[in-house]
Amino acid sequence: MRTFLSLTAVTCLSLSLHAQGNFATQGHGFVHEASKEYEWPTDPEVLRKLDQWQDRKFGIMFHWGVYSVPGISESWALCSEDRFTTRRKKILPGATYGDFKKWYWNLAESFNPIKFEPSEWADIMKDAGFKYLIFTTKHHDGFCMFDSKYTDYSIAKGPYKDSKYNNVAYHLFDAFRRQGFMIGAYFSKPDWHCEDYWDPSLSTPTRNPNYDINKYPEKWAKYQQYTANQIDELMTDYGNIDILWLDGGWVKKPKQDIKLDEIVDNARKKQPGLIAVDRTIPGRNENYQTPELVIPKTQINHPWESAITISNSWGWNPKPKFKSPEWIINTLAEITAKGGCFALNVGPTGEGVIEEEVLIRLKKAGEWLKKNGTAIYATRTTPNYNSGRVWFTANKDKKTLYAIYALPEGEDLPSTIEWEGNEPTGKMILLQNGKRVKYTCKDGKVTVTLPEGLKKEALAFSFRTARL
Numbered sequence: 136m137r138t139f140l141s142l143t144a145v146t147c148l149s150l151s152l153h154a155q156g157n158f159a160t161q162g163h164g165f166v167h168e169a170s171k172e173y174e175w176p177t178d179p180e181v182l183r184k185l186d187q188w189q190d191r192k193f194g195i196m197f198h199w200g201v202y203s204v205p206g207i208s209e210s211w212a213l214c215s216e217d218r219f220t221t222r223r224k225k226i227l228p229g230a231t232y233g234d235f236k237k238w239y240w241n242l243a244e245s246f247n248p249i250k251f252e253p254s255e256w257a258d259i260m261k262d263a264g265f266k267y268l269i270f271t272t273k274h275h276d277g278f279c280m281f282d283s284k285y286t287d288y289s290i291a292k293g294p295y296k297d298s299k300y301n302n303v304a305y306h307l308f309d310a311f312r313r314q315g316f317m318i319g320a321y322f323s324k325p326d327w328h329c330e331d332y333w334d335p336s337l338s339t340p341t342r343n344p345n346y347d348i349n350k351y352p353e354k355w356a357k358y359q360q361y362t363a364n365q366i367d368e369l370m371t372d373y374g375n376i377d378i379l380w381l382d383g384g385w386v387k388k389p390k391q392d393i394k395l396d397e398i399v400d401n402a403r404k405k406q407p408g409l410i411a412v413d414r415t416i417p418g419r420n421e422n423y424q425t426p427e428l429v430i431p432k433t434q435i436n437h438p439w440e441s442a443i444t445i446s447n448s449w450g451w452n453p454k455p456k457f458k459s460p461e462w463i464i465n466t467l468a469e470i471t472a473k474g475g476c477f478a479l480n481v482g483p484t485g486e487g488v489i490e491e492e493v494l495i496r497l498k499k500a501g502e503w504l505k506k507n508g509t510a511i512y513a514t515r516t517t518p519n520y521n522s523g524r525v526w527f528t529a530n531k532d533k534k535t536l537y538a539i540y541a542l543p544e545g546e547d548l549p550s551t552i553e554w555e556g557n558e559p560t561g562k563m564i565l566l567q568n569g570k571r572v573k574y575t576c577k578d579g580k581v582t583v584t585l586p587e588g589l590k591k592e593a594l595a596f597s598f599r600t601a602r603l
Contacts, residue, residue, distance in 0.1 A: 166427060166428050167384075167415060167425070167426065167427035167428075168426055169415075169424040169425065169426040169431065170415055170416070170417040172417040173421070173437045174419060174421070175437065176419070178403070178408070180407050180408035181403075181409070181410060181422060183408060184377060184408040184409070184410055185422060185438050188267065188317060188410060188476065189438060189476065190266075190512060191266035191267045191317055191476065191512070192266065192467070192471055192476050192477065192511050192512055192514070193264055193265050193266055193467060193476070193477055193504070193511065193512075194266065194267040194269055194319070194476060194477065194478040195260045195263075195265040195268055195269070195478070195479060195481065196268075196269040196270075196442055196479065196480040196481070197268075197269070197271060197480070198449040198480060198482050199270075199280065199482065200246075200271060200274050200280060201239070201242035201243050201246050201276065201278045202242070202274075203450050203451045203482065203484060203485040204242050204245055204246050204485040205226070205242065205485075206451050206452040207450070208222060208448060208449070208450065209271075209274050209275075209276070209449050209450045210275040210276040210323075210327070212226055212235070212239065213235075213236060213239055213276060213327055213339075214275075214327075214342050215232060215340050215341065216341055216342065223235055236339075240288075240328065243292075244293060245294070246293055246294070246295065247293070247485075247486075248290075248295060248303075248484075248485060248486050249295075249298070249487065250486045250487045250488050251300055251303070251483075251486075251487025252300075252487070253300060253307045253309070253310035253311075254310045256307065256310065256311075256483075257310040257311045257313070258314070259497065260311070260314075260316075260497070261315070261316075262497075262498070262501050263497035263500055263501035264501045264503075264504030264505070264508065265316070265479075266315075266316060266317065267317035267377070267378070268307075268308075268316045268317070268318055268319055269321050269380050269442075269478055270304060270308070270319065270320065270321060271321040272322050272369060273321075273322055273326070273365070274382075275323045275382075275383060276327055277323075277327055277328025277329055278328065279291075279365070281302060281303065281305065281368070281369065281373070282301065282302040282305070283365055283368060284364075284368065285364050285368075286329070286365075290302075304320070304369070304373060305372070305373050308320075308373050309374060312374060312375065317377040317378065318374070318376050318377050318378070319376075319377060319378030319379075319380050319410075319412075320369050320373070320376055320378065320379055320380065321380045322365070322369065322379065322381055323381075324362065324381055324382065324386035324393060324395075325342065325343075325383040325385070326358075326362070327339070329358060329361060331354050331355070331357040331361060332344055332358050333345050342385060344391065348390075348391070359393050362393050362398070363393075363394065363401070366379070367398075367401065367402070367405075370401075370402045370405045370406050371405055375406065376409065377408075378409070378410045379399070379402060379406075379409055379410070379411050379412065380412045380425075381395075381411070381414060381420075382414060384413075384414060384415035384416055387413075395420055396419070396420065399411045399420050410422045412425060422438065423437075423439055424437075424438070424439040424440070425442060426440075426441050426442075427441075427442050428441075428443050429441065429443075430466070430473065430475075431473060431475070433473070434472070434473045434474050434520050435473060435474050435475065436474050436516055437474075438476075439475045439476070440475055440478050441475055441477055441478070442478040442480060443466065443477070443478070443479060443480065444480040444482075445457060445458055445479055445480060445493060446458070446493075450482040451482035451483060451484045455490075455492070457492050457496060459496065460495075460496045460499035460500050460503075461542065461543070461544040461592075461593070462544065463479065463496060463500045464500055464503050464541075464592070465542075465543075465593060467500075467511060468510075468526045468539040468541050468593065469521075469526055471514060471528050472516070472520045472521060472526035472527055472528055472539070473520065474515075481493055503592055503593065506566055506567055507539075507566045507593070509530075509537070509595075509597065510537035510539055510595040510597065513530075513531060514529055515528070515529050515530075515531060516528070516529065517536060517557070519557050522554035522555045522556060522557075523553070523554065525538050525539065525540050525541070525552065525554040526538075526539045526541060527539075534599055535597055535598070535599060536557055536559075536597070536598055536599070536600050537566075537596065537597050538554065538557065539593060539594070539595045539596075540552050540595075540596075542591070542592060542593045542594070547591060548585060548589055550585060551585065552583045552585065553580060553581065553582050553583070554580070554581050555579055555580050555581070556579060556581075558576045558579070558581055559574060559581065559598035560598075560600055560601050563583065563596050563597070564598070565586075565596055566594075566596065566597060567589060567590060567592070567594060567595070568589075570586075572584065572585065572586065583596065
């Protein structure tokens, strides 16, 4: 069943998310597109778990670490490449590069999330309609949000060490698992704090190892083992893990081989069916693709996920520009219709708080999903998936279609909604209230008449069609 599919559609990605007219990339300035090829897994257990994951549709992603204390961009200011230099100078004006790195590493001494309550987070996210979790166990800066035996640079070794939740990832995974979530562990393949990746006696001009790994193979072998050990910890000591979400696409064969095939094979001995996401690296370990901050322009019928932030940064920042509840709902509808899952990223504060403005938006999205979720969850694609502002999904029975009208923010509901194709047969139900609505079909165009008194929000309709 090993099939390669060319993603010509993904080479041209749509940056426009229809709900607000603003860009998903606002405030970020850099976008990772999806891989150009996809290789289907051959392991039946992985395929089953992928199918289960595709039912979930809506995931919550957390970027949380030492960078959350001052509210700066995660990890990247440590990198001395040109495009990060300006960012670094704005964070700590006048500091030398060496002083900046020392300051950044020492943020671990003030990261003390005393207000973190994992069960509260899980309750909030369940109520918001999320069905799976992606949590940053370690970003490129090397700071571990789990109690690793292989480094002291972790949440469990600093000022938070005496908290009952000091092994943050363990308690977070446990709380979300108890609420029925699939669990995903984000893990950075590069580790800039590890002396076997960035040797502290040498300069660090790029994101890559700052020594010749062919000249010092013993040193690189230590890093390979370090990476394998930490992933094995997560696979062994943290309960059932469904997704291993690997970031840092420059760490790959042949230049930076970390023996990932072996790591994934060993992980699946402890986590059967584990979904491996070696993002941006086509092949056996990229079980689903991850366009970042964008939505593919057209429908793709193999597993993929768009990871997009709710604000203008991945981690918490003190001056956020939040996207609206309407944007969340309409983006979810578009991604689902195109065959993907939506990982919405939230950055908690350094104290472990999810901000009120975030909660307001998530609550409204959750309220919409409680009424309209059957048009999203456990659906699959249908060939005619879009007509203007209307997005279409299909029930797995292949007999029921859903039409989702993405109401733009600030606009009133029209008196009628029209689309082309996907002509209904029999009754049509408005999911908002469970009542039938009137419609007509003429010359391939469907016109739905909306009753008065509807709540002003995106509308979802269910119906049968003879042409599905």
